[in-house]
Amino acid sequence: MNFYFFYRTVYHCPFCNLCRVGKGLGVDFFHCMTCNCCLAMKLVEHKCREKGLETNCPICCEFLFTSSAAVRALPCGHFMHSACFQAYTSSHYTCPVCSKSLGDMAVYFGMLDALLATEQLPEEYRDKCQDILCNDCDRKGTSSFHWLYHKCGSCGSYNTRVIKSEPHCSTSTN
Structure with missing residues (x-):
């Protein structure tokens, strides 16, 4: 044995x-x-x-x-x-505690830029805005309305959350 x-x-x-x-x-x-x-x-x-x-x-x-x-x-x-x-990380890209991105997301965010450049929103949503908070740089900003994607004007991240929807954009949008 x-x-x-x-x-x-x-x-x-x-x-x-x-x-x-x-x-x-x-x-x-x-x-x-x-x-x-x-x-x-x-x-x-x-x-x-x-x-x-x-x-x-x-x-x-x-x-x-x-x-x-x-x-x-x-x-x-x-x-x-x-x-x-x-x-x-097989299905998530943000920290489960603070929601910051876990790595360099530049390639992925670039793909979203290209996708959104070709997308046409219905007329009734084109001049709507949303106030957002960026999870990566912790800054607030305004973004054009979209159902899923909101780009931070400060750092370029799409790792954001909507704070408030506005009926019309009053300033330039991202």
Whole structure:
């Protein structure tokens, strides 16, 4: 009878006061004092968020700080499990916490520009406007009416939400 023992390398982080899976601080992990957590060395250039891992994964709701699963830092500074990120981004492009885009959307937004340039709205909607809030740059603005797409005049993102619809445009629109 053969017995196979599977083991993972474990180190103790004196700052977290927890044992973590990995080779150790300075080898494959570092402790970010602002976030107050151990992160993979490839995340040295992350956006710090005080006590960033002391929350639940927004997808599976497991507490991230004590989780042994790999964690991913998002560009906005939020965190989620790497496996949850893989599943979530197969159908979403925004952070589930703050709604900021998770990556460079320039190519996709360019395709929307081309699509909207060829589209003709019915006459009764052509002079209507909508006040919008951009999820990426946090600025308010005005956009021409559309059922789905509203481009931010400040940063060019389509990651926006409608705040209010106006009967007629009073200023130039995006």
